Each structure stands twice: as C-alpha cells, then as structure tokens.
Amino acid sequence: MSKNFGFEIDLHGARVVVEREPLHSACSTDSQIDHDISALKSELDRLAVKMKKAVREQANKPLFDGGRDV
Numbered sequence: 001m002s003k004n005f006g007f008e009i010d011l012h013g014a015r016v017v018v019e020r021e022p023l024h025s026a027c028s029t030d031s032q033i034d035h036d037i038s039a040l041k042s043e044l045d046r047l048a049v050k051m052k053k054a055v056r057e058q059a060n061k062p063l064f065d066g067g068r069d070v
Contacts, residue, residue: 004043007051009058014051016044 006019024036 004040005047007047007054009051009054014055016047016051 004018004020004023006017007014008017009015023040027033027036
C-alpha cells in the first residue's frame, strides 16, 4: 500500500496525487538521500502498475449501463 502517493481516475485518465507531505524524513547524508529517493521511486513504480490496471478496467467499462449495476 502506498503511503506517500495515490491516484485519481476519471473519464480523462489517471493522475498521481500526493497523499502525504513531506514525502520522507530529513536527510543529512548522501546515503540517506539515495535510500529515500530509491524508496520513492519504488513506490511510484508500484503505483504505476495500479494506475495502468485502473485505466485498462475503465476502458473496458460500458459508457452507459442503462442504470444497472455493472
């Protein structure tokens, strides 16, 4: 589960939204910076998979379902 990022999807497509700020704790060394940025990149990669799935599912939904639950 994403702790920093989420996404919204509508008829126009999907977009990343920031769920939490700041995105990570303060860094005082190069290795901390590298670790935190790597973790954010990994989180965004996982989010991309979820967004792509949501976009495919939305594309397969009928535009008008006649008031029925689909």
